[in-house]
Amino acid sequence: MSFRNSYGWLDRSLHRMAFATPSAQLGFADLERKLFRRELDGVRADRPLFVTGLPRAGTTILLELVSRAPSVATHTYRDMPFVLAPLTWGRFARRFRKSGAPRERAHGDGIQVSMDSPEAFEEIVWMAFHRDRYRGPTIAPWERIGDDEFAAFLREHMRAVVAVRRRDKPTASRYASKNNLNIARLPALLERFDDAVALVPFRAPTQHAASLLRQHRRFSEMHDSDDFARRYMAGIGHFDFGHNLKPVNFDGWFDGRDVSAADDLAFWIAYWCATYRTLLRASEHPRLHLLSFERLSAAEGLQPLAAAAGLEEADLAAHAALLSPAATRDVDTSSVPDALLDEAEALHRALGERCLLRR
Numbered sequence: 001m002s003f004r005n006s007y008g009w010l011d012r013s014l015h016r017m018a019f020a021t022p023s024a025q026l027g028f029a030d031l032e033r034k035l036f037r038r039e040l041d042g043v044r045a046d047r048p049l050f051v052t053g054l055p056r057a058g059t060t061i062l063l064e065l066v067s068r069a070p071s072v073a074t075h076t077y078r079d080m081p082f083v084l085a086p087l088t089w090g091r092f093a094r095r096f097r098k099s100g101a102p103r104e105r106a107h108g109d110g111i112q113v114s115m116d117s118p119e120a121f122e123e124i125v126w127m128a129f130h131r132d133r134y135r136g137p138t139i140a141p142w143e144r145i146g147d148d149e150f151a152a153f154l155r156e157h158m159r160a161v162v163a164v165r166r167r168d169k170p171t172a173s174r175y176a177s178k179n180n181l182n183i184a185r186l187p188a189l190l191e192r193f194d195d196a197v198a199l200v201p202f203r204a205p206t207q208h209a210a211s212l213l214r215q216h217r218r219f220s221e222m223h224d225s226d227d228f229a230r231r232y233m234a235g236i237g238h239f240d241f242g243h244n245l246k247p248v249n250f251d252g253w254f255d256g257r258d259v260s261a262a263d264d265l266a267f268w269i270a271y272w273c274a275t276y277r278t279l280l281r282a283s284e285h286p287r288l289h290l291l292s293f294e295r296l297s298a299a300e301g302l303q304p305l306a307a308a309a310g311l312e313e314a315d316l317a318a319h320a321a322l323l324s325p326a327a328t329r330d331v332d333t334s335s336v337p338d339a340l341l342d343e344a345e346a347l348h349r350a351l352g353e354r355c356l357l358r359r
Contacts, residue, residue: 025084026128026153033156036087036163043166045073045158047310048175050189050198052182054275055240056211058201058293058326059120063178065322066199067118069315073165073172074118080236083121084128084157086164122177123237125157137259138249139239141278142185145192155193174310180240183275184248187285197309198288200279201296202351203326205344209268210331216241216262250274266336273344280351289356297323304356 033040049072051063067074075083082089127134129150145151158175165172182189182198190196202208219242223230230243239246245259253274261267283290289308296305302320306313333341 023128025082028082028085028088029153029157029160032085032088032160036160039087039163040159043159043163044173045155045162045175046173046195048158048177048193048196049309050182050196051176051178051201052180052186052198053201053279054183054208054212054272055180056208056215057203058291058296059178059180061322062199062201062291062296063118063120063176065316065319066176066309066311068319069311070169070171071173071311072176073162073169073174074176074178075121075161076116076165077119078116079121079161079164083124083236086160090164090167118176118178120178120180120238121236122179123181124235125154126181127237129153134237134239134246137246138254139181139184139246140249142188144188145185151192179237181237181248183279186279186288187282190285190287196287198285199291199305199309200283200288201291201293202276202279202348203293205269205272205348206265206331206333206341207326207328209265209272209344210329212241212268212271213263213265216245216268218242219244247271248275250278264335265331265333266340269336269340269344273340273347276347276351280347280354283354290351290354292352292355294326295355297325308356 049066051059051066053059063074066072075086078090079086129147133139161175162172183200186198186200190198203211219229219233219240223243233239233242234244238244245262247254247259249255251274253270257267279288279290282288289305291305301313302316303313306316
């Protein structure tokens with residue numbers, strides 16, 4: 001999906017306005033709860049599902065899968081750009097509702113998206129309350145989520161997303177998000193939202209790191225040629241690649257490094273190790289579930305995933321075709337220290353032993 005072709009002058013102007021005024025959006029959200037009180041009555045959004053992991057781990061496909069369940073509601077592209085007030089924007093935007101055939105997303109990975117595709121916009125809520133955390137070259141992990149005002153707002157936001165999706169999907173009752181930066185908040189997020197479930201996919205480290213490197217180079221080129229694309233991704237809290245890159249600094253792994261090193265495979269393998277070492281420690285939490293993307297795409301049965309997510313297996317199995325086998329490529333690891341490769345492989349084996357889907 002080309003940013004140049006998908007966002008005209010008016011769209012870009014609306015996005016600039018929305019991204020520049022987070023405090024105004026928060027005010028609209030407060031007003032929305034009063035204006036749509038009747039529509040929000042009876043919407044609880046209990047048992048939220050948080051899909052998270054390093055980008056390129058299969059989080060998009062996993063969200064696509066769970067979003068097909070009758071009970072699940074997610075953000076979609078229709079919520080942009082006024083994400084914090086989805087009911088108000090949804091009512092207004094219906095008058096100008098766009099359709100059109102799905103198109104390949106900006107990642108160039110074959111995944112087709114449309115205006116109704118689920119997408120990752122939850123980080124906008126976090127940025128509205130915690131903007132200082134995004135000012136440096138990295139993002140520090142959350143040790144706890146102690147802000148009651150923020151937690152209440154996020155829960156109300158979940159209710160609003162469920163309510164707006166109910167307009168087209170009356171069975172919706174549970175909020176689900178794909179937010180890769182939630183890796184920086186587990187298990188604090190699960191402690192704060194004590195009915196939530198986290199689904200955390202992972203991939204074989206060299207394949208995963210190589211995919212991350214390709215996307216970083218792709219988005220760096222895109223950001224060089226289209227500044228709106230860079231500001232758009234930063235505005236929705238995607239600091240995964242390109243000139244927006246802000247790694248999560250797990251255990252200080254980034255200390256002494258620079259983002260210029262992100263053009264090397266070793267950088268991404270080190271990031272992979274730091275991330276999944278942290279998530280492996282967190283996986284003892286009973287509501288945090290690790291999933292091997294390779295095993296998920298080859299799974300003959302989805303019962304363990306359905307049980308963990310609190311969904312019906314039949315609802316997932318009906319859309320199992322989304323889970324195409326993970327592509328593998330030859331990866332030149334000659335520039336990567338052997339010790340780092342050994343660490344990554346050992347960690348991958350340990351993740352497999354804690355994985356929700358067994359061989």
